[in-house]
Amino acid sequence: MIRVESEDEVVALLQWAQRDGVPVTFRAAGTSLSGQAISDSVLIALGDNWNGHEIRGQGMQIRLQPGVIGAQANAWLAPFGRKIGPDPASINACKIGGIVANNASGMCCGTAQNTYHTLAGIRLVLADGSRLDTEDAASVTAFRNRHDALLERLATLGRQTRANAELAARIRHKYRLKNTTGLSLNALVDFDDPLEILSHLLVGSEGTLGFISAVTYNTVVDHPNKASALIVFSNVETCCNAVTVLKTQPVSAVELLDRRSLRSVQNKPGMPEFVQHLSETACALLIESRAASPSLLREQLALIMKALASFAVEKQVDFTEDPVANARLWAIRKDTFPAVGAVRKTGTTVIIEDVTFPVEQLAIGVNRLIALFDKHHYDEAILFGHALEGNLHFVFTQGFNSAEEITRYQAFMDDVAQLVAVEFGGSLKAEHGTGRNMAPFVELEWGSEAYQLMWQLKRLLDPNGILNPDVVLSEDPQIHLKHFKPLPAADELVDKCIECGFCEPVCPSKGLTLSPRQRIVIWRDIQARKRAGVDTAELEAAYQYQGIDTCAATGLCAQRCPGGINTGDLMKKLRSRDADRRKTAEWLATHFATALQGMRFTLHVANGARMLLGAPRLAKLSAQMTRLSKGQVPQWTTAMPQPEKTIRFSPAATDGRPRVVYLAACVSRAMGPAAADKEQMSLYDKTRSLLEKAGYQVVIPDNLDSLCCGQPFASKGYAEQADHKRQELIGALLQASRGGLDPIYCDTSPCTLRLVQDLGETRLDLYDPVRFIRTHLMDRLDFTPQQAPIAVHVTCSTQHLGESQALIDLARRCANTVVIPEGIHCCGFAGDKGFTTPELNAHALRSLKTAVHSCSEGISTSRTCEIGLSQHGGIDYHGLVYLVDRVTKARTH
Numbered sequence: 001m002i003r004v005e006s007e008d009e010v011v012a013l014l015q016w017a018q019r020d021g022v023p024v025t026f027r028a029a030g031t032s033l034s035g036q037a038i039s040d041s042v043l044i045a046l047g048d049n050w051n052g053h054e055i056r057g058q059g060m061q062i063r064l065q066p067g068v069i070g071a072q073a074n075a076w077l078a079p080f081g082r083k084i085g086p087d088p089a090s091i092n093a094c095k096i097g098g099i100v101a102n103n104a105s106g107m108c109c110g111t112a113q114n115t116y117h118t119l120a121g122i123r124l125v126l127a128d129g130s131r132l133d134t135e136d137a138a139s140v141t142a143f144r145n146r147h148d149a150l151l152e153r154l155a156t157l158g159r160q161t162r163a164n165a166e167l168a169a170r171i172r173h174k175y176r177l178k179n180t181t182g183l184s185l186n187a188l189v190d191f192d193d194p195l196e197i198l199s200h201l202l203v204g205s206e207g208t209l210g211f212i213s214a215v216t217y218n219t220v221v222d223h224p225n226k227a228s229a230l231i232v233f234s235n236v237e238t239c240c241n242a243v244t245v246l247k248t249q250p251v252s253a254v255e256l257l258d259r260r261s262l263r264s265v266q267n268k269p270g271m272p273e274f275v276q277h278l279s280e281t282a283c284a285l286l287i288e289s290r291a292a293s294p295s296l297l298r299e300q301l302a303l304i305m306k307a308l309a310s311f312a313v314e315k316q317v318d319f320t321e322d323p324v325a326n327a328r329l330w331a332i333r334k335d336t337f338p339a340v341g342a343v344r345k346t347g348t349t350v351i352i353e354d355v356t357f358p359v360e361q362l363a364i365g366v367n368r369l370i371a372l373f374d375k376h377h378y379d380e381a382i383l384f385g386h387a388l389e390g391n392l393h394f395v396f397t398q399g400f401n402s403a404e405e406i407t408r409y410q411a412f413m414d415d416v417a418q419l420v421a422v423e424f425g426g427s428l429k430a431e432h433g434t435g436r437n438m439a440p441f442v443e444l445e446w447g448s449e450a451y452q453l454m455w456q457l458k459r460l461l462d463p464n465g466i467l468n469p470d471v472v473l474s475e476d477p478q479i480h481l482k483h484f485k486p487l488p489a490a491d492e493l494v495d496k497c498i499e500c501g502f503c504e505p506v507c508p509s510k511g512l513t514l515s516p517r518q519r520i521v522i523w524r525d526i527q528a529r530k531r532a533g534v535d536t537a538e539l540e541a542a543y544q545y546q547g548i549d550t551c552a553a554t555g556l557c558a559q560r561c562p563g564g565i566n567t568g569d570l571m572k573k574l575r576s577r578d579a580d581r582r583k584t585a586e587w588l589a590t591h592f593a594t595a596l597q598g599m600r601f602t603l604h605v606a607n608g609a610r611m612l613l614g615a616p617r618l619a620k621l622s623a624q625m626t627r628l629s630k631g632q633v634p635q636w637t638t639a640m641p642q643p644e645k646t647i648r649f650s651p652a653a654t655d656g657r658p659r660v661v662y663l664a665a666c667v668s669r670a671m672g673p674a675a676a677d678k679e680q681m682s683l684y685d686k687t688r689s690l691l692e693k694a695g696y697q698v699v700i701p702d703n704l705d706s707l708c709c710g711q712p713f714a715s716k717g718y719a720e721q722a723d724h725k726r727q728e729l730i731g732a733l734l735q736a737s738r739g740g741l742d743p744i745y746c747d748t749s750p751c752t753l754r755l756v757q758d759l760g761e762t763r764l765d766l767y768d769p770v771r772f773i774r775t776h777l778m779d780r781l782d783f784t785p786q787q788a789p790i791a792v793h794v795t796c797s798t799q800h801l802g803e804s805q806a807l808i809d810l811a812r813r814c815a816n817t818v819v820i821p822e823g824i825h826c827c828g829f830a831g832d833k834g835f836t837t838p839e840l841n842a843h844a845l846r847s848l849k850t851a852v853h854s855c856s857e858g859i860s861t862s863r864t865c866e867i868g869l870s871q872h873g874g875i876d877y878h879g880l881v882y883l884v885d886r887v888t889k890a891r892t893h
Contacts, residue, residue, distance in 0.1 A: 001027075003511075005047040007125065007213045013044060014211070015129040017466050025468045026207040028066055028097035031090045031501045033352065034435030036102070036206045036471055038483070044211075046097065048511060048846075051823070052214075055080070061120055063135075063216040066097025069505055072822060074222070082219040085113030088431070089334070092560065093502040100215050102433035103180050103204030107253045107386055108288070111178055113220050114431075116186070116203045121216035124202055127209075127462040134199055135216060143195075153460055154194040157453070161188040167449055174446070177356045178389045178430035180204050182442045182472060183454045201457060206433050207468040209461045223290035225297045226252070228326045230272070230317040231308065232262075232284040236370075239283035240363035242311050243387040246287065247359065249307050250300040254387045255286040255333050258366065261382035262332070264339035270328045274315045282314055283366075285387065286333050288326075289319075297321070336384055337395055338562035343380060344397035346495045349487050352395045353437075355420045356427035359390035365426070368419055369394060376412040391430040400484040410481055413437075421445035436483075439474040488528040493570045494520045496563045503557035503567065508828035508844035513550040516557040516567035522547060523570065548574050549631075550840050552830035553715060554796035575717030585718040589725055592666075593705040599670045603643035606636055610675060626838065634835030639870035641671035641863075644682055649700045657697040660776075661736045662688065663729075664700075665748035666708045667863045668879075674867075677876050683863060687747050687769075690885045694780040701729075701736040709751040715831045726754065733764055740764050745772045747879065749797040749861040750831075756801070769861050769880045770803040774810060781888040789817035790883060791851075791858035791875065795865050796826050810880065811859060814887045821851035829868040845872035859883050 004010050017024045025039035028046050037043075050067025059080025064073055070091040074083045086099050087106035094104070100122075105114045121135035130146065133139040144151060162168050168189050175186045187200035202210055233239040239256065246254050259282045266275040289304060291297035301319045320326060341350045357365035366383060369392065373381040378396040385392035399405045420426040421444050428438045428445050443451040458473055459465075470479050489495055503516040514522065522543060526536050553568030579585070588595045610618050615638050622636035647669060668683040681689075688698050701707060707729045710722035733744055733755075740763035746752040752768035759766075767775065792811045794804045811818045828834070828844030845868060852858060858877035860866050866877040 001043040001045050003045050003047040005049040007131070010044065010125055010211050010213070011129040011131065013042070014125065014127060014466075017042065018128060018464060021464060021466065023466050023469050025471075026097070026101070026211055028095035028101075029069070029090075029093055029501055029504065031094045031098065032102065032433060032435065033350075033498065033500060034429075034432055034437050035483075036433050036435045036468070037098075038485075039468075040483075046095070050097075050213075056216075059219055061216055062219055063121070063214060064096045065214050066095060066100070066212055068096045070094055070096065070099055075822070077219055078222065080219075081222055081224070083222040084217050085109055085118040085220045086115055090500070090502065093500075093505055096215060097212055100203055100212050101206050103184065103431070104433075105178060105386075105431040107255060108290075109431075110386075110389055111175070115215070115217070116184060116200055118218045118220065119199065119203060119215065120218045122199045122202060122212060123214035124199075125211040125213060127464070127467050131213075132195075132198070133214070134195055140195065150460065151194040151198070154197045155192070157456065157460075158188045158192055158194070158197050161185070161453065162192075164449075167453075170447070170450065173425075174427070177358065177427050178386075178391045179356065179427040180431055181427050181429040181434050181438060181445050182451070183209070183457055185446075185450060185453060188453075198461075201461075204433070206435070206472050208458060208472050209467065221292075223252075223292050225292070225294050225321070226288055226290040226326065227297060227301055227319045227321045228286065228288045228329045229319040230284060230286050230329050230332065231313055232274075232278060232282050232315040234279055234312060234314045235281045236283045236366045237363045238311055239285060240366065240387070242285060242308055243359065243362060245307050245311075246285075246304070247388055249304050250289055250291075251287055251304060251388070252290045253286075253288040256362075256366075256383075256385050256387035256392070257284045257286065257333065257336065258370065258383040259283065260370075260380075261336045261384045264343075264382050265332055265335045268331070268335055268339075271332065272315075272317055275332075279314060286329060287319075294321075333384065336382055337393075338564070340380060340382055340395045340397060341496055341498050341563050344496070345399070346489045347401060347487060348397045348399040349485065350395060350498045351398050352393055352432075353416070354391070354393050354430045354432040355416070356430040357390040357392065357420065357424050358426060359388070361424055362387065362390050362392075365390070365420070365424055366392065368423075369416075372412065372415050372419065375415070376408055378412070386430075389430070390426070400486075406481060413441075413480065417441040417444055434472045436470055436474065437480045439470060439472060440477045440480055442473060486524075486528065488524050488531075490520065490524040490527045491570055491573070493573065494523070494565055494567060497561075497565050498563070500562065502560045502562060503565075505823075506556040506560055506825040508552050508554075508826040508830075509550045509840055512840060512843040513546040516561075516565075519547045519551065519567050519571070520565075547571065548578075550833075550837060552796075552826055552828050552833065552840065552844075554826050554830065555800060556796050556826055559799065572714065572717060575715075576719060577717070579717035582718065582721075585713055585716070585721045589713065589721040592708055592725070593703075596666055596670055596705050597646075600643040600646075603641060603671065606640060607642050607675065610636070610640075615676075623838075626836070631836035634832070635838045637838075637867075637871045638676050639674050639867045641867065642673060642675055644668070644670055644672035644684070647684060647700065647704060649698075651697075651699060655697040657695055659699050659738075659742040660691055660696045660772075661699045661701065661733060661742050661744040662691065663707075663733065663744055663746040663751070664704065665746065665751045665863070666712075668747050669705065671863055671867075674870065674876075677870075677878075679876065679878055679882060681882075683747055683879050683881070686879070686885055687745070687881050690777075690881050690888075691745065693885070693888070693890050694777045695890065696776075699736055699742065701732040703732065707732055709754045711750060711754050712831060714754070730755065730759075730762060730764065733766075734762070737764065743767060743772070743776065745769070747881070748863060749795050749801060749803075753797040753800050768798065768801055768803060770798060770807045770810060771801070773880070773884060774806050777884070780891055781884075782891050783813050784887050784889075785813065786815050786887055787817075788815065788857070789819055789855045790815040791819045791821065791855040791873065791877075793824070793827060793858060793860040793865060793869055793877065794820070795860055795862045798861055799825075807861070807880070811883070814883045817854075819852055819855055821848055824848060824851070827865045827868050829862075829865050831864060834864065834868040841868040842872060845869065848873045857883075 714722035
């Protein structure tokens with residue numbers, strides 16, 4: 001794999017590939033599971049520097065580089081009430097390069113708003129390294145001069161196609177449906193300008209005709225008001241007849257779910273209870289309507305329900321505008337795919353296919369597909385899809401470890417192709433891209449004449465066949481039965497992974513070492529090699545740093561994973577396997593106050609060295625020592641805390657104020673502000689001051705310096721000691737809070753997260769800073785927002801606690817301008833890794849300084865995170881309480 005950072009690098013690689021006849025494949029995020037972005041030759045993957053964007057005309061257009069994640073493009077457009085047209089289910093992970101190359105659509109996109117129909121301009125590189133930017137007059141002129149023969153040939157093919165009435169009619173018919181099978185032949189009938197033909201041929205070409213280095217979209221309206229309903233009919237026929245009626249109604253999405261798909265999620269938390277008791281032939285529609293205003297939305301809902309009034313309904317959840325209820329309904333649809341993955345046998349994979357029937361024949365098509373599941377014994381298969389377009393996804397599990405299983409799969413795919421493409425004249429791929437899996441069936445669907453036209457286009461633009469061979473078009477009729485991706489058993493924690501890559505955008509080590517997907521893939525390979533008797537010592541030695549040591553283990557990957565897989569749990573398990581200092585860990589756990597004092601002493605020594613040597617010299621010397629000691633000696637930076645004094649607290653004998661138990665985390669007990677920080681009050685003093693300002697009596701647990709939530713032990717693989725410290729702390733908090741009567745404020749969100757997990761019957765009213773302030777202080781304080789901009793870092797634990805938006809909202813209550821750096825999901829400090837593996841923290845925050853240049857201060861809810869943020873952001877980061885205290889006064893009643 002070669003990671004490219006510029007168009008010049010792509011051009012050079014293509015020129016070398018042409019010279020040597022070496023095939024190349026382009027890869028953006030690689031979320032597809034259809035074989036578009038794999039290679040046994042040169043894989044060209046996008047690096048960091050493909051995230052450029054330009055918003056034009058108040059959001060009416062947006063120009064994007066291929067490395068931009070789809071959801072990020074929509075975040076940039078949101079203030080204008082606009083979005084890009086395509087809305088694939090993978091939009092939080094897939095990149096623009098893949099969205100364009102697959103002509104992806106989605107639940108609301110239909111055919112009118114896909115990339116092909118919303119394309120305003122494109123910048124591309126052809127197989128010979130030549131470039132074209134259709135929005136640059138000079139580029140267009142130069143391209144016309146150099147490629148006159150190519151453009152004339154495209155124009156001729158267009159004229160010939162349009163003159164062939166039968167072929168032109170077939171092409172128009174095919175694209176009346178959702179269709180991504182083969183190349184975009186509609187470009188030849190929709191346009192006569194060869195540059196427009198070329199631009200639109202690149203859409204959906206899956207990297208087989210050229211490299212897309214930028215695209216400009218005409219954006220679409222993103223209506224803010226929406227409502228959803230779940231309506232269940234007694235059978236497929238009634239359900240599909242309702243779809244036909246809804247086609248003319250003001251709906252933005254209509255998702256069909258067959259009984260199998262509903263059954264796959266019926267026991268999930270939050271599912272309507274009636275789902276468990278539906279009839280065996282039930283079929284449901286999840287309907288969404290969007291509008292510019294609440295009144296218009298309600299008018300639309302009335303029209304929709306009137307249109308459906310004549311249909312017999314088995315059960316329904318009425319239209320709701322409540323965002324929480326909406327999210328719960330859409331979770332039914334989104335959980336179906338991972339639900340199948342969760343029940344598959346280890347070693348098998350999940351196949352998701354994507355076909356289109358003419359919507360008027362949808363009911364017959366659904367029943368015929370279900371019959372094929374039964375015929376070929378895919379008993380766990382489910383069916384769902386974008387019903388308005390006749391677009392169905394079906395999901396099933398498949399093993400490829402025996403000839404019998406491969407034969408069964410081949411027979412099933414042959415039957416599906418015959419059913420959809422021949423009998424119904426539908427599309428074998430509607431929005432997922434042809435890939436390798438459908439390449440052998442393109443001629444069956446399109447017919448020989450159209451198929452040969454696709455090959456003419458391929459050979460015209462890629463005469464040496466070096467671009468992504470065997471994808472979209474292949475001369476090998478068995479290509480879909482070769483090169484299966486193995487998914488061998490590795491560990492029960494990750495065996496359900498389908499390697500979709502949804503986890504990767506939030507991983508701080510991606511691009512430095514490995515992503516969660518790559519950690520799992522390589523660990524699977526190591527385990528398979530071991531079972532085969534292969535020596536894996538060298539591979540495991542490399543994996544120690546690449547996989548285990550540089551994993552932040554924050555669990556953000558689990559939030560994005562369709563199956564909820566936490567790759568960090570596997571890394572912690574492997575650390576536990578290698579944790580060979582149990583006696584030391586036991587001593588530290590039982591003498592924690594002494595260990596904490598030792599940490600303060602170490603910080604004293606470091607601070608003394610700073611005063612003696614000076615900050616620049618100490619930083620340079622420390623970096624060398626950290627490197628030479630392989631992380632055993634922590635790295636000193638100017639953001640290194642000074643030692644914090646031991647907390648000494650004597651509560652008043654009598655106090656009528658409401659009580660709050662204040663748990664100061666061990667890091668905030670040991671680590672004070674950095675010497676260069678403009679704010680020199682400790683987090684403990686600032687927090688206590690704020691709580692008392694709000695009218696609370698602060699209570700401190702007994703023997704505080706001996707207490708710890710256990711996180712430092714857990715992160716190093718010492719689970720027994722970690723659990724012991726956690727239980728000890730819970731006992732102390734129960735005592736301090738009078739058996740859970742008083743609220744408990746913890747000043748560090750990672751500690752709060754560890755404590756609230758698996759509390760069971762234990763009655764503790766635990767709060768992180770965000771939740772406590774928004775719950776208990778808002779009506780006790782008056783806020784006067786400051787003018788100075790504030791940067792906000794939402795820690796991983798804050799995200800897990802569900803307080804991300806609340807933190808942002810609080811910051812906006814405190815400051816008129818709030819900056820949330822895009823693309824930074826985890827700071828990578830990860831407890832102490834910012835000291836011992838500083839490159840992880842530096843990599844995760846490589847874009848921070850530019851993002852926060854307009855701010856003089858940042859806020860967060862984790863003292864250790866703030867160290868790395870201060871160092872790499874170039875501004876001081878403090879706990880949230882510093883900001884809240886600064887802009888508030890006690891409310892007088």
